[in-house]
Amino acid sequence: MKAVILAAGIASRMRPLTNTTPKCLLKAGNKFILELTIENILANGISDIIIVTGFLEDQIRDFVKSCFPAINVTFIYNPYYNSTNNIYSLWLTEEAVMGDDMLLTDSDIVFEKEIISKLISSGYKDCLALSRHELHEEEIKVKLHEEGYILEISKEVDPSVAAGESVGIEIFGKKTLPTLYEILNRKINIEKNVTQFYESAFQELINRGHRIYAVDCSEYFCMEIDTISDLETVNSLIAEKHLKALEND
Secondary structure (H helix, E strand, O other): OOOEEEEOOHHOOOHHOOOOOHHHHOOOOOOHHHHHHHHHHHHHOEEEEEEEOOHHHHHHHHHHHHOOOOOOEEEEEEOOOOOHHHHHHHHHHHHHHHHOOOOEEOEEEEEEHHHHHHOOOOOOEEEEEEEEOOOOOOOEEEEEOOOEEEEEEEEEOOOOOHHHHEEEEEEEEEOOHHHHHHHHHHHHOOOOOOOOOOHHHHHHHHHHOOEEEEEOOOOOOOOEEEHHHHHHHHHHHHHHHOOHHOOOO
C-alpha cells in the first residue's frame, strides 16, 4: 500500500498563520501536523509515501527530508495550487500509485493512528473513515445503505439522513484505482472541473456500482484544521492531556 498526502493548498482561512508557513507545518502540541500524519502512516507499516505540494513547497520538502531522512517519499508539485482544488492534486498522483492499494489523506487532519489501522483491518478494499457527530453544512457527509456502503457523499447531503462525516482518510484497492483515475482524467482533461472536491469522483464511482464502505471510527480523535479556532481547540485538548496518544510516539 502507498500513502498519498495532499498538501498543496494555501489555507487562506488560517491567515496570518499561513502567510509564510504551509498549514501542515503548523504545530499541534509539540509536533507539526504533517509530522503526526507521517508518523501515523509509518506506525501502520506503510513505507511508501507520496506528498503533493504546492504553496511554499520547499518548506515541506525540507521538513520531510530533515525530520524523516530514511523514508521513501515522492514529492509531486501542483503548479496550479492557487486555482485548483484537491481533485486536481489527487489526479496528479496517478502514475505514482497505480498498481498498488492507496491510502489517501489530507495534510490538515489531526488524528489518531488507530483510524488507519481500523480501515486496513476492516476487510474492505474500498473504504473511508466515518465520524458520527452533530453535522453542519460545511462537512463532507455520507448517506449509507443499510449494509454499510455509501449511497451519497458530499457537503450537500441532508444532515437529517446522513450517517456522519467523512473525515478525509480513505483506502482504495488497486483494482478500483484504474476506474477512479479514469473518472479523474475525464473531469480534469475534458470537463475542466479542477475546482471540485475529490468526493465528486468518489460519487461517480458509487453511481457506477462500486461499493465504498464507511468504517465507523468515532471512538478515535480526528479533527480537520480549517480555522485558527480549530487549531486552538486541538492545542487546548493536547495541553489538557486529552489527546495523549498524539504526543507519545
